[in-house]
Amino acid sequence: MRRIILTTESGADLPQDVADRYTVQVVPMHIIMDGKDYLDGSLPVEDIYDFYEQTKKIPSTTATNVHEYEQFFKEIKTKYPDCVIVHIGYTSKASSSFQNAIIATEEMDDIFLIDALNVTGGLAAIVMYAIDLLEQEPTIEPEILVEKIQYIVPKSRLAFVPGSLEFLKAGGRVSNLAYLGGALLKIKPCIELIDGKLVSTKKYRGKMSVVTEKLIQEYFNQYNLDKGQLFLIYSIGLDEKIKEKMTDIAKENGFKNIKWMQAGAMISTHAGPGGFGVAGIEREL
Numbered sequence: 001m002r003r004i005i006l007t008t009e010s011g012a013d014l015p016q017d018v019a020d021r022y023t024v025q026v027v028p029m030h031i032i033m034d035g036k037d038y039l040d041g042s043l044p045v046e047d048i049y050d051f052y053e054q055t056k057k058i059p060s061t062t063a064t065n066v067h068e069y070e071q072f073f074k075e076i077k078t079k080y081p082d083c084v085i086v087h088i089g090y091t092s093k094a095s096s097s098f099q100n101a102i103i104a105t106e107e108m109d110d111i112f113l114i115d116a117l118n119v120t121g122g123l124a125a126i127v128m129y130a131i132d133l134l135e136q137e138p139t140i141e142p143e144i145l146v147e148k149i150q151y152i153v154p155k156s157r158l159a160f161v162p163g164s165l166e167f168l169k170a171g172g173r174v175s176n177l178a179y180l181g182g183a184l185l186k187i188k189p190c191i192e193l194i195d196g197k198l199v200s201t202k203k204y205r206g207k208m209s210v211v212t213e214k215l216i217q218e219y220f221n222q223y224n225l226d227k228g229q230l231f232l233i234y235s236i237g238l239d240e241k242i243k244e245k246m247t248d249i250a251k252e253n254g255f256k257n258i259k260w261m262q263a264g265a266m267i268s269t270h271a272g273p274g275g276f277g278v279a280g281i282e283r284e285l
Contacts, residue, residue, distance in 0.1 A: 001139055003083045005076055006130055008116075009064060009097055010040040011090040011266045012123040013233065015259065022131045027072045029090070029097060031265045033059035040266040045236050048265055049273050058167055059269050063090075063097035069104035073111060084142040085111045088127050088149065091118055093196035112146045114153070117196030120267045121231035121279030122158030128229060129156075129281055155282040157223050161188045161204065161211055163237055164272025190215055212242050212276045213249065220253050225280040230255040235263040237273030246276070 007025040008014060019026055028039040033051055040061075048059055064072075076085060092098035092115045105111045116123045130149050133140065165188070188211045189200040202218075204211040230250055234243060243260065250258050263271060271277075 002110075002142075003080055004134060004140075004142055004145065005080055005083050005085050006127060006134070007072070007076070007085055007087045008123065008127050009090045010264055011095070011097075011119055012088075012127055013120045013261050013264050013267055014124050014127055015261055018124075018128070018131075018259075022134075024127060024131070025072070025076055027064050027068065029064050029095075029266045030062040031059050031269060032062060037062075038265070040264055043265045045263070045265050045268045048269055049236070052167070061266055061269050063095045063100055066100045066104045069101050073105060073108060077108075083110070086130065086142060086146060086149070087111065087113050088116050088123065088130060089113060090123060091116060091193065091196040093117065094119065094198060110142075112142060114146060114149055115196070116156070117153055118156050118158055118193050119198075120158065120160075120263060121233040121261055121277055122156045122193055124261060125156045125158075125229065125231055125279045125281050126153060128231075132229075152281060156279065157192075157219070157225070157282060158277060158279040159190055159192045159201075159215060159219050160233060160271065160275060160277025161190055161208075161215055162271045163208070163235055163274025163276075165189070167268075167270060167272030208239065208274060208276070209242055209245070212246060215276070216246055216249055216278055219278050220249075223280070224283050225255075226283045227254045227256055229257050229259070229280065231259050231261055231279040233261045233263055233267075233275075233277035233279065235268045235271050235273055235275040238276055239274075242276065246278075 010028045028041050031038045031043050089098040098115050116126045129152050187203045187205050190202045192201045204214050
């Protein structure tokens with residue numbers, strides 16, 4: 001039986017304990033701040049917020065490049081000879097990272113690349129689904145595993161509200177954010193992944209405590225989610241009382257395994273401090 005190794009990017013915000021426990025290999029993306037290039041994971045998120053407060057400038061982000069992917073996959077092959085790699089990648093609609101992975105593996109064997117069409121908790125939910133499949137069927141053929149993961153990709157649902165709209169606006173990754181117009185700083189847009197793109201789907205008014213409760217309740221009402229796993233995402237600065245309330249609401253809605261994830265530097269650069277998100281997998285009707 002050949003060992004299957006799961007890989008993903010740092011933009012999945014996969015908790016370190018999960019990555020360590022299941023030997024998921026994570027390749028870092030990049031943060032560019034004050035002319036310096038930092039690997040995602042090596043730069044404290046607080047430094048990004050401090051930089052913005054001091055300069056009113058927001059760091060930029062860049063994808064994992066082709067050379068880095070080549071080295072990443074070769075190192076895995078060296079450590080786990082004869083393994084099969086299944087890479088679950090950051091949405092190709094918001095980054096060149098997935099395309100770089102394709103180029104890097106053109107002459108490599110036994111590597112499957114899956115465009116998750118999602119980010120942060122939505123991407124992590126797909127990785128976690130793959131982990132669960134491998135635990136349930138440790139002898140599963142790689143091709144069957146890939147088919148099952150690809151089937152679940154469009155069923156991963158992510159919604160979040162940013163803590164700082166200035167970060168979101170400056171990032172320019174939300175395709176239709178301009179429609180908010182002059183009201184931008186007075187409301188909180190709900191951002192969802194639609195066909196791999198970050199899209200503003202609705203808007204909320206009020207304090208973050210009110211907005212987060214509206215978001216999670218509407219999310220639960222809109223999607224028929226698998227109650228076995230739910231990811232709640234926060235960026236540093238979200239009030240602890242809000243986190244407690246979101247956990248309570250999730251439990252009241254029957255979710256059995258609720259996993260909080262902190263947004264890393266890559267995601268926080270776009271979402272800003274104090275953001276909140278929710279992600280899960282839709283069940284079959």
